[in-house]
Amino acid sequence: MKPMKFITTLLCAAPFCLATLASAAPLSITLPPETAVFKPSTLPGYALAQQKCSVCHSADYINFQPPGLSLAQWTAEAGKMQHVYGAPISDQDVSVIGAYLAVTYGSAKANDADVQAASNPPAAQPVAVTVAKVDAKTLLQNNACLSCHAIDHKVVGPAYHDVAAKYAKDPQALDRVMSSIQHGGSGKWGDVPMPPFAQLSPDDLKSLATFILSQ
Incomplete structure (x- = not known):
């Protein structure tokens, strides 16, 4: 086939191809149900992680992180979610969630002094008894x-x-x-x-x- 004739054939066929694509039914993708869960813990960060973290990503995301991360490293990860990705968590939440993750998935121990301090920050108690009504x-x-x-x-x-x-x-x-x-x-x-x-x-x-x- 001569070059010009080949190009003319392509140009004539293009509208037909576009019309076929436009009339095709949209793809329907069904994702499997979520089965991953956060590892249970008695630390207060467990409930908070279920509530706040699972809004944006699966619990499997935690398993993709390097094993043995310290309290400081897990707290930094939680802080990144807040400051970089805009997760709806406060500085206090970052501290509490970081402690839970460090013990449950990292190298920290539940009875470590810094874990206990992070899990029970001083400002945590008055929040529950606030009188102001939030709309x-x-x-x-x-x-x-x-x-x-x-x-x-x-x-x-x-x-x-x-x-x-x-x-x-x-x-x-x-x-x-x-x-x-x-x-x-x-x-x-x-x-x-x-x-x-x-x-x-x-x-x-x-x-x-x-x-x-x-x-």
Whole structure:
């Protein structure tokens, strides 16, 4: 085939190929359900890691890190999540989570003085007895709820509008939604698990549940 004739053939065929691609059905990819879990521990960072870390990545991510990291190294990793990737964790959370990771996945021991100090920072106690009431939108932001949910469309989890519609005629709706937020779980809206938010106060749980059910 002569060069010019070959080029002309390609140009004529191009619109047909583009039209075929445009009309093709979009690919549907189904990911396997999450099975990785954080290793259990009595340290307070265990619950915090379940609540905050699993919002952004699988527990398997922890296993990919080099073995034997120290308290300082694991704390630096948690700090990187906060400062580089914008994880919704405070400086205090970084300290508590770093201690849990260092003991459970690294070289630190639970009874080390620096681990105990990191797991129980002085500022941790007054936070639970604060009198100021936090509004629902601030709670959504601080706990990264909007990373997985939206008001009117599904993201990872269901839209809040759909949750409100599901429980619209349920007299136990408020208690059920509060329990779902507090304890997490999977199966109600698919296989993707929702992490537990066990550290939220009853008032915060009620504020979030009331907001969701009003959508």
